[in-house]
Amino acid sequence: MALSLDTVGPDSKNATAGRSEPSMPPENRLEMPTQSLWRWSASQERKPIVRRPRWPTYLARLFVFGGALVLTGYGTYEMYQVVSVSRTTVLQWLLVALFTVNFSWIALAFTSAVLGFLALLTQPRTPPALPQALASRTAIVMPVYNEQTARTFAAIEAIYESVEATGLGAHFDYFILSDTTDPEAWIAEERAFLDLRRRLGSRARFYYRHREKNHHRKAGNIADFVTRWGGHYEHMLVLDADSLMTGECIVRLAAAMEADPDAGIIQSLPLIINRNTLFARLQQFAARVTGPVIAMGLSVWMGRDGNYWGHNAIIRTRAFAEQAGLPDLKGKPPLGGHILSHDFVEAALMRRAGWDVYMLPSLEGSYEESPPSLIDLSARDRRWCQGNLQHMRVIGTRGLKLPTRQHFATGIMSYLASPFWLFQLIVGIALVLQTTYIRPEYFARDFRLYPIWPRFDPERALALFALTMGILLAPKIFGMLLVLLRGKERRASGGAIRVVLSTLIEMVLSALLAPILMLIQSGSVFQILLGRDTGWQPQRRDDGSIPFKDIVRRHRWHTVLGALSGISAFMIATSLFLWMSPTILGLLLAIPLSWLSGQLGAGLALKRLGLLRTPEEHVPPPIAVRANELQRRNASFGFDEQDGLLALYCDPELRERHVEMLSPASRRKRGEIETDRALAEAKLADAETVEEVLGWLKPKERMAILKDPALLTRLVGLRAAASLEARAAE
Known part of the structure; x- marks a missing residue:
């Protein structure tokens, strides 16, 4: 019995119109050979077609790296002077070494930000004229993995409308490349795609493909597209x-x-746009104010030896196919297996082959969103940490350019910096303990006339602390100054007073969150080095708070550590307590800070006061407004909330299109039983009604039915329960 699709969504019958239109164009294959990390000859590198002067880039690198080296040398010297008032102990030498590593990290960021600030001050702000014609074709590809269709399909439709408005839309095709493993999300994607096709027609050139297995995750998703349709x-x-x-x-x-x-x-x-929770608005403000300074500095000194961040970038397809086939790393995850942070490696391999990789930081109109809370950020950060630490096994790849190796080193250090900071704190505490409680050795074996007693120079220590904080905060101050100097941006951000207050709020909250993130990242590093794989979970993108009990569970040990550190530091020495007070305070407030970070009300309260406001928030980009409108409309269709198998059961046309869009099934080896399929088949055989079997099936068993036309036919052969028939009759 076929039931009306009215039972599973508004206007869903019409969403299956135009079923003769294929979901993907004919294949035009490109070979994508797997690249070797250890075999490479300079003769394989292509020669540039256009000769460009490199001296500006070399001068910029001299300024950035030379300046960072000088600053690090000065900071190390001052730190040595701080601890060498008397004979220097092993712990003091260790403190100097850890300080040098940490200081060099922030010194490099400082000199790069200085370069970016100067470049932004001097560059013209008039965008280039919009081209009147294009000669080539471009595929706009959106990989998705268990996402809400209301959001993703609204974004791709808004992009399509904006491209069409340029008059050059005929040069672009649009692909939704699904690696979704959730059965309800998969059918929601298909329904949203068919609905999009119905409304826009075949002239819109939208395509959809779902992979049976998400082999190699996002990198594999893109590689599958390139090898099959990239030509x-x-x-x-x-x-x-x-x-x-x-x-x-x-x-x-x-x-x-x-x-x-x-x-x-x-x-x-x-x-970053469209963010409303407190934590997300902090990120949004920092990205808008400080981000351009950092990005411009990177762009200037990287030149054409740049990097790739995995999205919002255009790629030469054939070059990517020829050079960016990623190998698996030997061994098991987390440091072996397929490469998680694939974008850095793809850029490195293309640059090795002679293709230029660079950034256009002043190009307007590129947007993304960010995690809504501290816990959401840490979940994503855990995956990025594993991917970046894998680069320790890639950084020595034969033939890489020196700047490329520096990109890898920067990515690795962005996570190792947290354990180094933690170790520096521990050594500092140990030194104060040694000074306070351990009696000096008055009669050393080398018959010195003075005791071995570690001492410090407090005035130099205070000056060095001020220098460190100045270097650390300088990029934020540079960004604030740029906004204040640009009248339009200053007014759109709430005026000079609000810009200054917003910057101070961002600095204070970032300082309080920093020790929490330090412990989270340190824990991630230790877990990965001990062999714990992170997996790949879909990112939570919507605003909204996390249950308080989950926040307490996640941060209780941070709070306990903060309390113990505070009590111990106060008992040891008041000076140690004051030195550690920012770290102690951040850890003590870990639970309320994390809770507050995900609160919509806190973010909206600051928004009403005009604080943490960005120009894009004051006057939202038209494409963002349109995407939000389309998202509300898409949400009204209810595709994301409805049972996918029930939708297929009720609509023969949708079922027919679903079968047409299935990827060719992989051949099963004789003697190997697919457990999920076997269980699904058994439950179908045992069920009397469709409602009964839908209640029995687990997600993986549902996926098995969705992939198998024969099992779908058996599902359709079941009768409807009385309750379902009653719903259909309404």
């Missing part, structure tokens, strides 16, 4: 599920790629 397109523009890009930005990227025959990847700078 149709000179370029591909890669999005994330939370990406938004204006048509003008996309067209300018395509024109830049056409104008530069040596370009392999051109990266835009995505700004």
